[in-house]
Amino acid sequence: MQTLPIRFKTSKPSRSDLSKLIFMNKELDSLYGPKVASKNKEGTKSKKARKINKKVASLGIIGESLQDVDMSVKNHYDEGTLIDNSYRNANTNSNCRSEIQRNSVDPEIKSYKEINKALNSKKEGLLPKVIDPNDPLNFVxxxxxxxxxxxxxxxxxxxxxxxxxxxxxxxxxxxxxxxxxxxxxxxxxxxxxxxxxxxxxxxxxxxxxxxxxxxxxxxxxxxxxxxxxxxxxxxxxxxxxxxxxxxxxxxxxxxxxxxxxxxxxxxxxxxxxxxxxxxxxxxxxxxxxxxxxxxxxxxxxxxxxxxxxxxxxxxxxxxxxxxxxxxxxxxxxxxxxxxxxxxxxxxxxxxxxxxxxxxxxxxxxxxxxxxxxxxxxxxxx
The missing domain is CATH 3.90.320 (Lambda Exonuclease; Chain A)
Incomplete structure (x- = not known):
């Protein structure tokens, strides 16, 4: 009797995850690194991954630097996202830049959702509140x-x-x-x-x-x-x-x-x-x-x-x-x-x-x- 290969059901990315993937690629110069094809256990691309890659590729945004992005489109920087100047360096190769960006986030944070939440919890341009009780500027x-x-x-x-x-x-x-x-x-x-x-x-x-x-x-x-x-x-x-x-x-x-x-x-x-x-x-x-x-x-x-x-x-x-x-x-x-x-x-x-x-x-x-x-x-x- 011929044994059929066992296929493991992988979790499907939600619509929210898809939109975040597209956003991060467009706005923050591939914040999470170069595009990686999602594969199932047999090494072939899953149907959902092919759809994601097709939609992202249709936008023509993979590999664009932040300086090349037309900011007139919707989905500008999230309120509260702090962008280090090193992220904007167009001469930095994507692998190195992605490593810098990954290291800038708490290493305990793993998923896109958690990373997005962490970034959005900060207010853009504002310094952290000072906790030193002896700081006279705390009065403000x-x-x-x-x-x-x-x-x-x-x-x-x-x-x-x-x-x-x-x-x-x-x-x-x-x-x-x-x-x-x-x-x-x-x-x-x-x-x-x-x-x-x-x-x-x-x-x-x-x-x-x-x-x-x-x-x-x-x-x-x-x-x-x-x-x-x-x-x-x-x-x-x-x-x-x-x-x-x-x-x-x-x-x-x-x-x-x-x-x-x-x-x-x-x-x-x-x-x-x-x-x-x-x-x-x-x-x-x-x-x-x-x-x-x-x-x-x-x-x-x-x-x-x-x-x-x-x-x-x-x-x-x-x-x-x-x-x-x-x-x-x-x-x-x-x-x-x-x-x-x-x-x-x-x-x-x-x-x-x-x-x-x-x-x-x-x-x-x-x-x-x-x-x-x-x-x-x-x-x-």
């Missing part, structure tokens, strides 16, 4: 959105002494801190956008575009400030370059009442940063910091506003900690981001409740902590 990460007391503390004195070592000429602004600590991913897309605009407009044309955008923003905020200060619309001179933005926010004004403050400069007395917030008022009977933005692209989701939520969270914290009697507005734990559109469509209103504001406040503190830690202490003369 522990500061509450709504402090219980406005009085100083021993921790603040140590933090302030540490900041003095940086010999700063000015208190850093919220915008400067966010720009300095921008993630590698966001900075990549910003630089790519600038490059594209310069190619289309030229250096002078792009500079003029930036200046015009700034003028529009100034004119727009001036009109908003006037109407919220109680002036009638007939008395407000609306410039032609902001007419569409103005139409976009008409329906919002009736929701804003009891304005407490407009266009105020503020400095956080303990975390030592400054900024200018647009407005504090009641929005639908809830006390909020209101931030007015203009856009030439739709931003229907809060995630479309990039670092704007961190910006308003920073303003919230500064307002709540403020010791200036003229800006003692009371605890504020909600915010609104209004996005006005250049074609006049109704603005999108993003409301950040107490929970979201605390969430973005924590993220802002991480960025602020990173900012202080990346400053260079001047060498003694």
């Amino acid at each position: 990460l522990n500061y509450p959105l709504i402090p219980n007391s406005s009085e100083g503390s021993v921790e603040f004195e140590r933090f302030s002494t540490e900041v003095d070592k940086f010999c700063l000429q000015y208190t850093p602004s919220v915008s400067k801190i966010l720009n300095k600590t921008m993630s590698a991913k966001n900075r990549y897309f910003l630089e790519r956008w600038k490059k594209k605009m310069i190619e289309e407009m030229g250096e002078e044309g792009f500079k003029h575009h930036q200046e015009e955008t700034l003028r529009k923003g100034i004119n727009f905020h001036a009109c908003v400030q006037q109407i919220l200060a109680g002036e009638s619309e007939s008395e407000i001179q609306i410039q032609p370059n902001v007419e569409a933005f103005w139409r976009s926010i008409q329906s919002i004004f009736k929701e804003v009442t009891e304005v407490k403050a407009l266009e105020c400069s503020i400095t956080h007395p303990y975390l030592l940063y400054k900024g200018v917030f647009d407005c504090v008022a009641l929005y639908r009977d809830t006390l909020c910091v209101i931030d007015w933005k203009t856009s030439s692209k739709p931003k229907p989701l809060l995630t479309n506003t990039y670092d704007n939520p961190l910006q308003v969270a920073a303003y919230l914290g500064a307002i709540n900690a403020c010791t200036d009697p003229l800006l003692k507005i009371g605890p504020v734990s909600n915010a609104v981001i209004v996005v006005a559109y250049s074609w006049g469509d109704p603005a999108h209103v993003h409301f950040l409740n107490n929970e979201k504001c605390h969430q973005y406040w924590s993220q802002w503190l991480e960025r602020l902590d990173l900012y202080w830690r990346t400053l260079d202490v001047p060498a003694p003369e």
Whole structure:
């Protein structure tokens, strides 16, 4: 009697594993090494492996370096993935590069799923939280959105002494801190956008575009400030370059009442940063910091506003900690981001409740902590 060969049933990769395989090959230059054909016990490719290889090969991405990948496609870097510069070296051969990358992950982690989870557990561009209890900069990460007391503390004195070592000429602004600590991913897309605009407009044309955008923003905020200060619309001179933005926010004004403050400069007395917030008022009977933005692209989701939520969270914290009697507005734990559109469509209103504001406040503190830690202490003369 002829004996039939025994075939062992191998586990089939899930759809999730397939997508991760494709993603890793495309985005991180074959993070897990060169393509290896999956084989069964007899040494022939399994049906599922052939499908995987066929689909991956059809994309033409095996062996591409990170520098060759078109980042305009979907599935950009996962949020939280840290990429060492050595990974980007196109001259490094794939075997060596793959070995470096495998060694950069905890050796106890074996599967793609575990590796992906480990990478995603880290936030891109942020340093690990310091566990040294004697580190004076720990004061930043522990500061509450709504402090219980406005009085100083021993921790603040140590933090302030540490900041003095940086010999700063000015208190850093919220915008400067966010720009300095921008993630590698966001900075990549910003630089790519600038490059594209310069190619289309030229250096002078792009500079003029930036200046015009700034003028529009100034004119727009001036009109908003006037109407919220109680002036009638007939008395407000609306410039032609902001007419569409103005139409976009008409329906919002009736929701804003009891304005407490407009266009105020503020400095956080303990975390030592400054900024200018647009407005504090009641929005639908809830006390909020209101931030007015203009856009030439739709931003229907809060995630479309990039670092704007961190910006308003920073303003919230500064307002709540403020010791200036003229800006003692009371605890504020909600915010609104209004996005006005250049074609006049109704603005999108993003409301950040107490929970979201605390969430973005924590993220802002991480960025602020990173900012202080990346400053260079001047060498003694």
